Amino acid sequence: MAVFALVNKESKERQMNILEEAIQTRRKIHSRPEEGWTEFETSYLVSERLKSLGWQVYIGLDALVPEEVLGRNPELVEKAIERAAKQGVPAAFLESTQGYTGVVGTFDTGRQGPRTAFRFDMDCVQVQETSDANHVPVKEGFASQIPGMMHACGHDGHTAVGLALARWIVENKEDLCGSFVFIFQPAEEGTRGAGPIAAKGWVDDVNFFFAGHCGMYCQQGQLGIGAKGFFATSKLDVSFTGIPSHAGAYPERGRSALTAACSAVMMMQGISRNSEGDTRVSIGKLNAGEGRNVTPVHAAIQLETRGETEEVNNFLVKNVTNIVRGAAEAYEVKYEIKLVGHATTLTTTPKGVELLKRAAETVEGYKTVDIYNSIGGSEDVSLLFPTLTPDSSRNLREPRLHRGSQTL
Ligand SMILES: [Zn+2]
CATH class of the missing domain: 3.30.70.360 (Alpha-Beta Plaits)
Structure with a gap:
């Protein structure tokens, strides 16, 4: 997390507490994996945590435009709502989602400055987690409790990192300026969830936008900054x-x-x-x-x-x-x-890439920081990336291709 390096005044002890909490959060989410558009338990966890930190929270139709939603199966949604209720997610929360997962949190430092957005995806993939006793989640007791579902793409980690960063921002708000928009996105798998959130306008007025993925080409201690390259x-x-x-x-x-x-x-x-x-x-x-x-x-x-x-x-x-x-x-x-x-394809600005590179180089633990221009694969975060001029971080977004879920 490059932003951790922008202000470096927090005590080691507090930082470790954040990391410890992030590990616990990640493990909790790992044990309850939810596929795209069914992330009700995860959305509740995120929403509650953000609220407790003093963030403004938007869920359901306040977070996205339903007409732009792709690949959402109402039967799976119904089952997921029942499952979440059995897990103790309050009926009031489930009702307020209006059947749509995803959480957007905003936080204002109260001082003038840039508006910075981050995207963290929350959905799992349809994979049966191994029951091998040597598999760390089995050994440590946080393996998937939902048959056929697993956080095999690491989005449990992304969500945990997002919540850790939200806490860090609150704890360091006196040293920060501007405001933040955190998008906890549903249904990244199948590239279904970013479009409806982008359509709500969350990134229309941001100055900086960042998103990340664990793994990809990087091992532990390596940071790869994707400058362009998604299909x-x-x-x-x-x-x-x-x-x-x-x-x-x-x-x-x-x-x-x-x-x-x-x-x-x-x-x-x-x-x-x-x-x-x-x-x-x-x-x-x-x-x-x-x-x-x-x-x-x-x-x-x-x-x-x-x-x-x-x-x-x-x-x-x-x-x-x-x-x-x-x-x-x-x-x-x-x-x-x-x-x-x-x-769509990934569009970034040299300024944003340079900012990340500079920040990452000051973070303890990174052995290498590399720029990638051909990431391969596809990511619907590309729909959220604002269109920026090459020499400015100001958003000059143009209309994006959006066809909705209609029959072609
Ligand atoms: Zn992924």
Whole structure:
């Protein structure tokens, strides 16, 4: 945490207390992993902690724009609310979320100065945590209590760091100026949660914006500052609907959703590369059909595109859309394409990168500080990064690409 170095007056003892608390917080969150848009227990923990520190807290529809929400499953949300209630999260809090997870906290030092925003993501991934006795969370008793869910991407650590930093700011407020916006974001996995928070305007007037991820290319003691490099990405759910018929008696009366889906998948492999930038098209899942002797009525594909630039990614989405439409027409079936996740490329300023570098170099424990220009992968924090001029940290944000969750 580079900001820890900006003011260095706190006593070692107090700093250790913050670290000890961060470890406990991380372990608590690790034991209760919640997937995207179901982070009710985590949101409650964050909200309570921020309030106790004197931060202004915004949750539910005060934190985000629901129309911009992508990839939220209402059934999973319902189950998560029930689970959170059983874990002791008060009904009043659950009601006040209006079904939407995520917390935004603000803190004003009361002195003039920059407005600085940080993003910390809170969701887990759908991975079963090992029960191996040598696995530290098993050994130390904080392994996941939720089957099939695990904080395998480290967002438990991000949330704990965010709360530690919030406490540090309060404890050092006399030495600080300006104000802070902390975004505890839901549903980073699948790039679903940043857009609705960005749309609420939380980063419109910030002077500095920072976000981080543990791991990536860095081992303990290494800091990597990402100057640019994320792929723009779109996550698409495609469905085909055909007409059933008996495959033996009246095959000509049926229209196969499965055949259309298979055809579309094969055609997607043939989308051309792009001279303007690197591309990826990944079809991760295809479910189709009802039974051996029934012309398949339903087919569903989960796929994603990634492009080195927003334009290159748009080129892929356009091709995928054309292929789906063409396959549907060829096999006389209906189709639907839903955008369920989106992120753009990373845009940072040299000033911000330099500030982080300078600060990190003064922090005890970092052995190396490196600048990365090609991070790979995708991150929806890119939607929150304000558009900044190269020589200024003032926000000059331009409209971002946002298509919402409508059918394309
Ligand atoms: Zn992650």
